[in-house]
Amino acid sequence: MDLKPESHGLWAATAPAPPETSALDREVEATVAIVGGGFTGMSAALHLAEAGISVALVEANEIGFGGSGRNAGLVNPGFWLPLPDMIKALGQDAAERMIDDLGNAPSVVYDLVAKHGIECEAVNNGNLHMAHSPGGYADLAARCEEWSKRGAPVEMFDKATAASMTGTKAYYGAMIDRRAGTIQPLAYVRGLAHAAVKNGVQVFTQSPATSIAHNGDKWTVKTPGGQLSAEKLLIATGGYGEGAEQARHSTVPYFYFQCATKPLSHNILAEILPEKQGTWDTHPVLRSFRLDAGGRLIFGSIGKLDAGGGMHKSWATRRMRSMFPQIPDDDWGEAWYGRIAMTKDHLPRLKEVGPNGIAIYGYNGRGIGPGTVFGRAIAKYFETGDASALPFPFTPGASESFVAIRGGAIEFGARAFHTIDGWL
Numbered sequence: 573m574d575l576k577p578e579s580h581g582l583w584a585a586t587a588p589a590p591p592e593t594s595a596l597d598r599e600v601e602a603t604v605a606i607v608g609g610g611f612t613g614m615s616a617a618l619h620l621a622e623a624g625i626s627v628a629l630v631e632a633n634e635i636g637f638g639g640s641g642r643n644a645g646l647v648n649p650g651f652w653l654p655l656p657d658m659i660k661a662l663g664q665d666a667a668e669r670m671i672d673d674l675g676n677a678p679s680v681v682y683d684l685v686a687k688h689g690i691e692c693e694a695v696n697n698g699n700l701h702m703a704h705s706p707g708g709y710a711d712l713a714a715r716c717e718e719w720s721k722r723g724a725p726v727e728m729f730d731k732a733t734a735a736s737m738t739g740t741k742a743y744y745g746a747m748i749d750r751r752a753g754t755i756q757p758l759a760y761v762r763g764l765a766h767a768a769v770k771n772g773v774q775v776f777t778q779s780p781a782t783s784i785a786h787n788g789d790k791w792t793v794k795t796p797g798g799q800l801s802a803e804k805l806l807i808a809t810g811g812y813g814e815g816a817e818q819a820r821h822s823t824v825p826y827f828y829f830q831c832a833t834k835p836l837s838h839n840i841l842a843e844i845l846p847e848k849q850g851t852w853d854t855h856p857v858l859r860s861f862r863l864d865a866g867g868r869l870i871f872g873s874i875g876k877l878d879a880g881g882g883m884h885k886s887w888a889t890r891r892m893r894s895m896f897p898q899i900p901d902d903d904w905g906e907a908w909y910g911r912i913a914m915t916k917d918h919l920p921r922l923k924e925v926g927p928n929g930i931a932i933y934g935y936n937g938r939g940i941g942p943g944t945v946f947g948r949a950i951a952k953y954f955e956t957g958d959a960s961a962l963p964f965p966f967t968p969g970a971s972e973s974f975v976a977i978r979g980g981a982i983e984f985g986a987r988a989f990h991t992i993d994g995w996l
């Protein structure tokens with residue numbers, strides 16, 4: 573099945589093909605069963621297989637169908653939360669471990685890309701966090717100081733430097749983090765899948781887990797055509813869970829869309845992001861822009877491109893023209909969107925779903941590094957049985973409350989803002 577243009581846009585148009593897979597149509601035994609074929613599931617599968625452990629993975633749709641095949645491709649270290657807030661929320665020890673792991677996450681991603689020869693337009697020249705206001709600049713300066721104290725290669729740029737680094741005068745300044753970079757996300761997850769299959773992982777697509785149960789000492793994952801039996805289970809369904817109850821997590825839906833121009837001329841590309849950093853900003857209605865390997869500018873913001881979401885794309889066209897007047901009147905090429913899985917404290921969730929059974933989700937729009945690193949950590953845990961290998965402690969407590977209302981309020985706010993701002 574092809575991924576749809578409205579869901580995977582440019583990424584589906586330019587990613588190399590996934591490995592050949594088919595639906596599960598029999599009973600398969602493995603040591604570890606994985607549900608979900610995004611960054612988390614594929615990273616766990618690959619690292620387990622490299623450790624010589626047998627793995628079978630079921631994906632309800634196609635590899636990269638969820639957030640992993642739709643995102644902005646910014647490979648950033650850390651999470652959204654400023655470091656002091658992470659320490660307050662998680663406690664010193666767990667926070668230090670997460671800060672360290674996620675600070676190094678981009679290098680884990682780029683090392684995997686190099687090791688497995690993954691063709692995913694990988695660029696590791698740093699990313700720019702743009703300040704949309706003086707307050708945004710002050711916030712970035714505080715983040716910069718926190719990371720600097722830990723030796724991270726970060727630096728603040730003034731307005732003029734930010735303008736020359738991006739080709740737009742729309743910002744007050746920026747923080748560069750040189751650990752970061754960009755990838756073509758669908759190509760990356762498909763590359764992980766190729767490496768996993770090459771190392772012996774059995775991957776089944778079009779195979780939604782419809783029931784997940786632990787009987788005796790085994791997990792059984794049933795799909796419409798077959799079933800997996802395994803000692804250990806990872807549920808890695810992110811914000812796209814469907815089917816079995818354990819695969820559907822409680823998160824607040826936050827939709828994010830992106831539009832890509834047609835390839836830009838060399839003259840224009842000399843001015844826009846000349847060093848090919850990816851960017852995102854401090855605006856409450858977040859915006860991001862970056863280039864792909866074909867010289868297209870990809871511009872994104874909060875919003876759902878469904879039947880009622882036409883204002884998002886109109887706003888993006890106008891805003892991009894005002895930010896980048898050097899781009900001639902341009903037809904957009906592709907436009908697509910996806911669902912980000914938000915949690916109320918902006919931290920991920922790790923749940924024990926039964927003996928040797930784990931679910932992990934809730935990356936709050938920062939999942940390329942975290943999905944890769946957490947998948948690897950869970951693989952280590954399954955390999956060794958050592959709980960200290962887990963990336964962070966199991967999350968106590970209940971699910972999110974009022975998710976539909978909170979998700980609706982975010983989309984309503986983005987629609988109102990894009991309607992008004994589009995005409996200013």
Ligand SMILES: Cc1cc2nc3c(=O)[nH]c(=O)nc-3n(C[C@H](O)[C@H](O)[C@H](O)COP(=O)(O)OP(=O)(O)OC[C@H]3O[C@@H](n4cnc5c(N)ncnc54)[C@H](O)[C@@H]3O)c2cc1C
Nearest residue numbers: 608610611612632638639640643646781810814910939940
């Ligand atoms: C528009 C957008 C922009 C983003 N931008 C960035 C960014 O620039 N940088 C960044 O780091 N992060 C970004 N993110 C976040 C990142 O994409 C996600 O955090 C990450 O992809 C989550 O990976 P995952 O493997 O946990 O889940 P997913 O990639 O969502 O994969 C879950 C998979 O599980 C499958 N599944 C669901 N139910 C079942 C079932 N019952 N049986 C079998 N399979 C099932 C789904 O089909 C899906 O393929 C963005 C997300 C979106 C949506």
